[in-house]
Amino acid sequence: MSEKSTTVDPTVNPFAVQTPEDISAQEAFDLFVDVFTDFNQVRLPGHTFLHGPRGSGKSMMFRFMLPDCQMLNLKQPLPQHNYFSVYIPVKKTGLNLIDLGRIDQHAKYLLNEHLLVSYISGKVFSFLVELSKKHSIFNEHKGAIARYIKKFFNRVISSGYTGPMPVVTEGADAPEMFAIMADICDGLYLDVLQYVRKLIFISNSFPPYSGSICGYLDFLYPLLCELRALEFMPKAPIFLLIDDADNLNISQTTILNTWVSYRTTADVSLKISTQLNYVNFKTISGIPIESPHDYNEVNTETIYTSSKDKYKERVSAIVKKRLENAGINKTAEEFFPVDKVQEAKIKEFADRIISGEIVTPNGRDTDKAYRYAASEYIKSLRGMSKSGMTYRYAGFKSIVNISSGVIRHFLELASRMYSEKLADAKATDYTVIEPSIQNRVVRNYSEEIILNDFNKKIEEINQEEEGVELNLTKNAKLRNLIYSMGGAFQAVLLSDGSQRRIFSIALSDTPDKEVNEILKLGVRYGFFQEATIGNKEGTGRTKRYVLNRRLAPAFSLLPTSFAGYLFITNKDLKTAIANPKYFVSQFKKKKSWIDSPEPVKKPQQGNLFSTDDE
Amino acid sequence: MAEALEKILKEKSKSEPEAFPNSSKGYYKRYASFSDYLNNEVHPFVNQAAMVLDIEKGLGFLTDHGPGHIQTVMRRAWDLLGHSSNVLSGYEVYMLLTAIHIHDAGHIRTGRKGHEKASRPLLNAQLGADSVENAFIYSIAEAHGGEVVPGDRDKLARLVPRPFASKKFNMPFLAALLRFADELADDYTRAARYVMGEGGIPHPSEVFHAYAFALKSVDVNLEAKEVQLSFYLSPDDATREFGKLESKVYLLDEILDRTFKMYHECLYCMRYFPAELQINAISVQIEFMGDSEVHQPINYRLKESGYPKLHAQHPSELCGKDLMIDGRVIDGITLKERIEKKIQEHV
Structure with missing residues (x-):
C-alpha cells in the first residue's frame, strides 16, 4: 500500500484497549x-x-x-x-x-x-x-x-x-x-x-x-x-x-x-x-x-x-480498522514490518542448506531447508550474544503467533509498542513500528509474564506458608515445569535433530494426582493449552499440553508453526516439576530423543531418561 | 368436620415434633387458622370470581371449586395413601394440606387460565411463615396443571426433594399426590345439579357439569392397584349432545376422553409414587338408568397390556440426547464413517 500524508494524531494510541462496557455504540461500531x-x-x-x-x-x-x-x-x-x-x-x-x-x-x-x-x-x-x-x-x-x-x-x-x-x-x-x-x-x-x-x-x-x-x-x-x-x-x-x-x-x-x-x-x-x-x-x-x-x-x-490463518485474518482486519480510525493507511504487515536484515540472513542459511554447505537431517530438500534455516541462524548467534546479537521478534505474523489466539494479547503488545514509539523523542514517523521496538516490547512482555506476574502469585502464597521451604507450592511447581519445558524445547531448537520445532508435551502414561493438578493449574492460568492426540500405542487418546506462545521469547524459541511434541512419562514430569536444571541437563544427554523427536501424528516409543540413552 | 389428613397433622404435630422445622410449635395452629380463613373467605367465592373474570369467554360457570372440592381432594389423597399415616411425615402432611388449600385459589385473581400460578400472594398474606417455605408449598400446588414453558407440560420433573431448615420433604411425590388426587376429585357433588335441570348452564360449560353429574363414585383400590369409576347415565343424557367450549360432544365421548386423560395423568404421577402405592389401571363402569334396560353396561379397563406400545418409533425419539454425537444421532452408517475418518487421520 502506498504511503500518503495522513492526519495522524500521534498522541492517540490506535491500540488502546478499552472496556467494551464503557464505550459508546459508535466507538464499538467503529472498532x-x-x-x-x-x-x-x-x-x-x-x-x-x-x-x-x-x-x-x-x-x-x-x-x-x-x-x-x-x-x-x-x-x-x-x-x-x-x-x-x-x-x-x-x-x-x-x-x-x-x-x-x-x-x-x-x-x-x-x-x-x-x-x-x-x-x-x-x-x-x-x-x-x-x-x-x-x-x-x-x-x-x-x-x-x-x-x-x-x-x-x-x-x-x-x-x-x-x-x-x-x-x-x-x-x-x-x-x-x-x-x-x-x-x-x-x-x-x-x-x-x-x-x-x-x-x-x-x-x-x-x-x-x-x-x-x-x-x-x-x-x-x-x-x-x-x-x-x-x-x-x-x-x-x-x-x-x-x-x-x-x-x-x-x-x-x-x-x-x-x-x-x-x-x-x-x-x-x-x-x-x-x-x-x-x-x-x-x-x-x-x-x-x-x-x-x-x-x-x-x-x-x-x-x-x-485455524491460525483465520485468527491472523481477524487480527489483520482489526489492525487495519484501528489504523484507519487513527488516520494511518497501512496494512498490518506494513505497520509491523519484519526485520529485513534478519530475514536476509535466515535466507542465506536456507541457501547454504540447499547448496549442501550446511548438512541437515533432510539433506538439501528446498522446502525443509527453511524449517532448519531459522534454527541454524539462532545457533550461529549463540557465540555472538555477548556482542548484543540475538534473534529479533518482529513482524506482524510473529506478534500474531505470540498473542496465542487472544486478541487482547495482541492489542496489548501493539499498544505498548506504540507507546514506546511515542516515548522516543527522535521519532517522526508514527506510521510504522520499527523491528527493534517490536523486539524489545515482545521480549519484555514475555519475561514479565514469568518474572513478574507469575512470581507475584508465588510470593503471595509463599508468604502465607512461611517456613515451609521444602514443601513447594503448586505455583512454584508449575513455574518449574514451565522452565523445564522451555529449557527442553530450546535444547531441541538448537540441536542438529530432524524435528526442531517442539512446543508441546504429550503424556505417555497416566499422570498422578500431583502432576495432574499442576497441569490443570497451568491450563487455568493460561500457560498451557490442553488438547488430545492419539497415544503411543495407537489404542486411544492421550492429553497434550501446548506451552503458551507468549512465553516463546522468554526461552528464545521460535513462535511460529510448532509441529512436534515430546512424549513424556509421569516419572519424568515429576523430575521436571521438582528440578528444572536437572531435568534440562538430563534431557540434553538424551541424544537419541533430540535426534528423532516426534512429529505430529507419528508418535513413537521411548522414555525421556531411559538408561540406554545415556 | 376435619378430614383424616387434618387429624393426622394434629396428632403428628404432638407426637413427632422433631419432624417439623424448629419444633412443631405453631404448625397445626397456623394450618388451622389458614384453613378456616380459606374455607370462609376464599373457597366459597372461587366460582363467583372466576365467572366474573372469564365471563367474556363464556367459561366462567365452573364445576364446584368451593370448600367441598378441597375436602374431596384431601379425601382422594388420603385414599391414595392407602389410609396410612406412616407414608408421610407430619411436616409433609402440613405441606400437602396447605398446597391443596391453595391449588385452585388463583382462580380468584386470573380466572381459569394461569390460575395455578396465581396463588402466591394469598399464601404469603394468610399463611405468614417463611417465604421460602411458602415458595415450596406454592411449587407443590402449582405443579397440578399448566405448562413449565409453552409446549412443555412436564412440571413434576422440575421438582426435587428439598430440605427446609434441615427437614426433608419429598416435593415431587407431594406434588404428584396432589395432582392425581385433584384429577380424581371430580364427581356428582361438583355438578350444579339444579341449574342443569333448569337448562341454565352456559353452552361452553355444559359437558363439564354433565360429566361430573354422571360420575357417581370414585374408588381407589390399592389391592387391585386401580381406580374404579362408576358412571350412571340417563337415556336422555346418553343421547343428546352437550356444549363444550365452542363445540358439542356426546357424554360417552367426553367420558372416554376424560378417563383416557386420567390414565395419562396416572402414568405420569405414578413415576413419583412409592412402589406400595402404585396404581396402574383405571377401571370404568358405565351404567344406564331407566325403567327397562336401555343399553347394556359399558365397562373398560385402561391398563398397559400386551406388547408395549409407544409413540416413539426409534430410541432417538426417547433419548436422542444420549445418542447425539457432534450434532447427529448416531447410527450404523454414521459410526462407520466416523471410524474410517479417524483411521485415515492416523495414517
Whole structure:
C-alpha cells in the first residue's frame, strides 16, 4: 500500500484497549471487526455457551450485539432487528457473595435464583432506561409501556414484595417508567441481601425469611415474553448476554443450567460467556445439560488455535480498522514490518542448506531447508550474544503467533509498542513500528509474564506458608515445569535433530494426582493449552499440553508453526516439576530423543531418561 | 368436620415434633387458622370470581371449586395413601394440606387460565411463615396443571426433594399426590345439579357439569392397584349432545376422553409414587338408568397390556440426547464413517 500524508494524531494510541462496557455504540461500531462468521451460533436463536480466555473478544462481541450498535450496523429501526440483546455482566464481587454460603442449608436454590432473577431483571430495566433516553421509539409507545408496568407490578406483588410501590404519574415518559421498574428490582434484590447479612450475626439457626421470592419461570421469563410482545420490539427473541458466568457460585451455575434446560429459545435465548472456568453443567434436578441438545457451544480458543490463518485474518482486519480510525493507511504487515536484515540472513542459511554447505537431517530438500534455516541462524548467534546479537521478534505474523489466539494479547503488545514509539523523542514517523521496538516490547512482555506476574502469585502464597521451604507450592511447581519445558524445547531448537520445532508435551502414561493438578493449574492460568492426540500405542487418546506462545521469547524459541511434541512419562514430569536444571541437563544427554523427536501424528516409543540413552 | 389428613397433622404435630422445622410449635395452629380463613373467605367465592373474570369467554360457570372440592381432594389423597399415616411425615402432611388449600385459589385473581400460578400472594398474606417455605408449598400446588414453558407440560420433573431448615420433604411425590388426587376429585357433588335441570348452564360449560353429574363414585383400590369409576347415565343424557367450549360432544365421548386423560395423568404421577402405592389401571363402569334396560353396561379397563406400545418409533425419539454425537444421532452408517475418518487421520 502506498504511503500518503495522513492526519495522524500521534498522541492517540490506535491500540488502546478499552472496556467494551464503557464505550459508546459508535466507538464499538467503529472498532468491531465482524467475527460472527467464526461464531455464527452466538447471533442465532438458541442457548449458547461462548467459552474463551480473558481478552479473546467475547465482551466486544456482546457489545456489538446490543440494540444501539445493531441500529448502526443494520441501519434498521428496532422492530426490524433479528434479536434484542441485553448485557448482563457478572462481576466477581457481585452475585457471588461470600456470605451466601450461609444459605446453603436454607433454600440455597430458591434464594440464589431470586438473586439472579432480580439482578438480571434490574439490569434489563436499567439498560432500557439508557436506551430509551437515546431513542425516541420508546417514548412513541408510552401507552404500551404504561400497560406493561401494570403487569410488572402484578408480578412483583405475586413474588411477595412488600416494599414501596411508586405511583406512575400520567405524564411519565419511557425512561422514568423503566427506572421505576429498575428500582423495584433493586428492592427485590435487597430483600435477600439484607436477609443474608442478618444471618451473619446469628449462629445455628435461621430466622424466617419474609421477603420476596422471584423465580425464572414465574417472574423473569414471563416479564421478558411480555416485553418482547410490545409492538416496538423486534419480532424476535430476547438475548440475555451473560458475561463471565464463571464468576457465579456453584448453586447459581446450577440454576443457570436449569434455565438452559428450558425450551424458551424462541422467546428468550441465553448467551453465556465464560473464561474457561465454568465447570458445572448440572441442573437442580441433577441431570446435566448437554450440547447440542440443550445448547450450542463455541470456544474461541479452539477456533483460533486450530485455524491460525483465520485468527491472523481477524487480527489483520482489526489492525487495519484501528489504523484507519487513527488516520494511518497501512496494512498490518506494513505497520509491523519484519526485520529485513534478519530475514536476509535466515535466507542465506536456507541457501547454504540447499547448496549442501550446511548438512541437515533432510539433506538439501528446498522446502525443509527453511524449517532448519531459522534454527541454524539462532545457533550461529549463540557465540555472538555477548556482542548484543540475538534473534529479533518482529513482524506482524510473529506478534500474531505470540498473542496465542487472544486478541487482547495482541492489542496489548501493539499498544505498548506504540507507546514506546511515542516515548522516543527522535521519532517522526508514527506510521510504522520499527523491528527493534517490536523486539524489545515482545521480549519484555514475555519475561514479565514469568518474572513478574507469575512470581507475584508465588510470593503471595509463599508468604502465607512461611517456613515451609521444602514443601513447594503448586505455583512454584508449575513455574518449574514451565522452565523445564522451555529449557527442553530450546535444547531441541538448537540441536542438529530432524524435528526442531517442539512446543508441546504429550503424556505417555497416566499422570498422578500431583502432576495432574499442576497441569490443570497451568491450563487455568493460561500457560498451557490442553488438547488430545492419539497415544503411543495407537489404542486411544492421550492429553497434550501446548506451552503458551507468549512465553516463546522468554526461552528464545521460535513462535511460529510448532509441529512436534515430546512424549513424556509421569516419572519424568515429576523430575521436571521438582528440578528444572536437572531435568534440562538430563534431557540434553538424551541424544537419541533430540535426534528423532516426534512429529505430529507419528508418535513413537521411548522414555525421556531411559538408561540406554545415556 | 376435619378430614383424616387434618387429624393426622394434629396428632403428628404432638407426637413427632422433631419432624417439623424448629419444633412443631405453631404448625397445626397456623394450618388451622389458614384453613378456616380459606374455607370462609376464599373457597366459597372461587366460582363467583372466576365467572366474573372469564365471563367474556363464556367459561366462567365452573364445576364446584368451593370448600367441598378441597375436602374431596384431601379425601382422594388420603385414599391414595392407602389410609396410612406412616407414608408421610407430619411436616409433609402440613405441606400437602396447605398446597391443596391453595391449588385452585388463583382462580380468584386470573380466572381459569394461569390460575395455578396465581396463588402466591394469598399464601404469603394468610399463611405468614417463611417465604421460602411458602415458595415450596406454592411449587407443590402449582405443579397440578399448566405448562413449565409453552409446549412443555412436564412440571413434576422440575421438582426435587428439598430440605427446609434441615427437614426433608419429598416435593415431587407431594406434588404428584396432589395432582392425581385433584384429577380424581371430580364427581356428582361438583355438578350444579339444579341449574342443569333448569337448562341454565352456559353452552361452553355444559359437558363439564354433565360429566361430573354422571360420575357417581370414585374408588381407589390399592389391592387391585386401580381406580374404579362408576358412571350412571340417563337415556336422555346418553343421547343428546352437550356444549363444550365452542363445540358439542356426546357424554360417552367426553367420558372416554376424560378417563383416557386420567390414565395419562396416572402414568405420569405414578413415576413419583412409592412402589406400595402404585396404581396402574383405571377401571370404568358405565351404567344406564331407566325403567327397562336401555343399553347394556359399558365397562373398560385402561391398563398397559400386551406388547408395549409407544409413540416413539426409534430410541432417538426417547433419548436422542444420549445418542447425539457432534450434532447427529448416531447410527450404523454414521459410526462407520466416523471410524474410517479417524483411521485415515492416523495414517
